[in-house]
Amino acid sequence: MPQLSRRSFLQSAGAGLFVLGASAGRDLWAQNPTQTVLTGNHFDLQIGEAPFNFTGNKRIGTVVNGQIPGPLLRWREGETVTLRVSNRLAARSSIHWHGMILPADMDGVPGLSFAGIPSGGDYLYRFKVNQHGTYWYHAHSRFQEQTGLYGPIVIERRGGERFPTERDYVVMLSDWTDLDPERIFSVLKKHSDYYNFGRRTARDLLADVRKKGWSQTLADRRMWGEMRMNPTDILDVSGYAYTYLMNGITPTGNWTGVFSHGEKVRLRFINGSSMSFFDVRIPGLKLTVVATDGVDVEPVSVDEFRIGAAETYDVIVEPKDDRAYTIFAQATDRSGYARGTLTPSPGLAAEIPPLDPRPLLTMGDMGHGDHGSSDAAPMDHSRMDHGQMNHAPAASAKVEHPSTERTPLIDMQVDQPNIGLDDPGPGLRNNGRRVLTYADLHTVGGPIDRRAPGRDIQLHLTGHMERFVWSFNGQKFSEAEPLKFRYGERLRITLVNDSMMTHPIHLHGMWSELEDASGNFQVRKHTVNVQPAQKLSYAVTADAMGRWAYHCHLLYHMEAGMFREVHVESGEGVAQQGANGAHS
């Protein structure tokens, strides 16, 4: 075990545990003076600034009640909560309750829900909690989420947990940076590959030649060169800029959760990061996934799962051995990891596994049919065998691109996107572990609305890697009209990813009920990852009046334009909108 440096001691000293419960639901809150759990119906939250030292450098973070992450809010299903949020920042601020179904003026998006919380002012949020599970809150103002304004929410199920456990921990993942996020954003606009220190080098070229021969290697390089795309573009901002945190604690700080022999432990994973996807596993333990985005699913046992920005996954583990286990959450570009420990007695630690090899995107990820040409092609073979592909109605249907995609600010279009939900994604295919996919997730209790969608809206996820411009249908937020939903309607949103990045797409105010490739209800989520060159659909019931945000939850993608307003309104004005959301 590595010796604790003074630095890592300081890191762990400032951090604590989100312990939700132990020994048959007994509350054991606030075991640590700095990391608190708030319960009840009335909450006073103060947004402010505080000094932090995660990396050896002192920086100012944006905090709620002095903490990063902010305090765990614990609510009860069926109760009404009142939250007075005051803003002690010099700038306007906001808090959005991610995944909560609530009135539009309680949603916390400045400009759409309310005017924001002015400097020195406050806002009173008040809404009835009609759901249960694991959620989170975060700022919806510029880069305040990146600098620390996020925290977990756990809502107790009315009548007790469907899958009761003896222990219950929040595991909130995030990406801390010592850099000014404005600087990160402007650097991405100038040199979008700035943070990529995993590019293919001359050595990789020689290694490929040895392995595959000159002609295949050059053919591969030629295809990427023709597209002017880089197969190592997995995350825009990497571990070069980020220190990955687990419950606000660095890997050396080692967040620790304690269990007793024979206990079931529920881990509520929340990805509260701004720009990072994580692949999570606990070597030696099977993870039984029981909920995602707050919604219970039929339990499924896996070795590993990928969690996109803003997603949540509840997993249950049953440690059998009297030893420590490492919770390992590696960034999907393998540039770093968050890490913690489950242990029968504090102070123990387990081996930290090495980072997996850096993934390379394949031609399949670019929507090119020629899947055999690149390194990690097996995905497609495994897919072909899968039953889901067989009764997919649109296995190889060509998609139409909206005319607004005729812009210089996109760099690729996918004519025949990949369908099906059973691809674990770049870097996880055929890794020898059982990896969760959306095809494994089945919501307990069916959809909230069994009506067939009355209409389809197709939106393309578009962007330009080099210019760092992101959009829907080739239109940035500032260039697009709001999407109009008719109050009460059930509609289908089909997303086609015309880019090489995975985008976690979040619709505020309404659930996204993901369908399989045949249109059957699969899983209810608030944030849906769309893989490169993938097409997927979800049904939405527009039962929430008002103006809502709809966006990619990669913060810098959102700021660069990958954002739309959704306007749910009664009456006419909705009908004239075309199938791609444009006014006809």
Next chain:
Amino acid sequence: MSVLGKLPVALAMFAGAVTSLGAQEQHDHHAHHHAQHPDERTESERAHVPPDPPQHPMGDMSAKEMVEMMDMDDAALFGMVAFDQFEWRDTEGGDALFWDGRAWLGNDYDKAWLKSEGERFDGDYQGSAELLWDRVFSRWWSLQAGVAHDFGEGPSRTWAAFGVQGLAPYWFEIEALAYLGEQGRSAARFSAEYEMFLTQRWILQPKLEVELYGKDDPGNGIGSGFSDGQLGLRLRYEIRREFAPYLGVVWSRKFGETAELVREQGDDAAELQFVAGLRAWF
């Protein structure tokens, strides 16, 4: 208000449940909790409570107000200053300082570019400065148009400039500009560069530059035609991405009439120079 508002939704959902249930049951492999009778709702349907309409809905506002309130501006201006080359050159005549710098300011569509390159040799400056409007017109290319000014020992020249800049297949960065000047002068400049990642920080950059002139300009040592070519190879180490010292060689060659003029002065038309410099941007 809220109850009345929800009534049509409830009716629609009920009707929808009645009509779609049969179809649902055929397909739904996973809904273990689905209803036995059409009027029984699923567990999720029972649990889901649509939210009340907002008591204080936000009104419309101008785009500018929206940008300010959301603090989200996808059309914001960005700017950059970059010295691709700032280097010492070991020339036949002695030490020379050479620069090739750019600055731009603009949004995703339109930018103002300021480009300058030149050398300081024996106390004298010779080079060019260009002010260009840059408009992106395709995925990888933008049009540039503006004015250019060449300065040095000889008579200075001012040009109208236009051309393209962009990224060609296989990651070649290309600049191709044509120039029209006074007295019917014309010129063209072309450059192409490439970056080879030897490691994540050691980067080898070959660069080719050529110049053509439509007309003799003896005062500036220029003959008409293909006048000047340079092939540079620079190896840099990126201490940070934006701060990279480098070493390199530049092979430069005068051609045609221009070469004649150089030879008349007793100099060689071709020269191999060692260079050492700094690449920096912010």
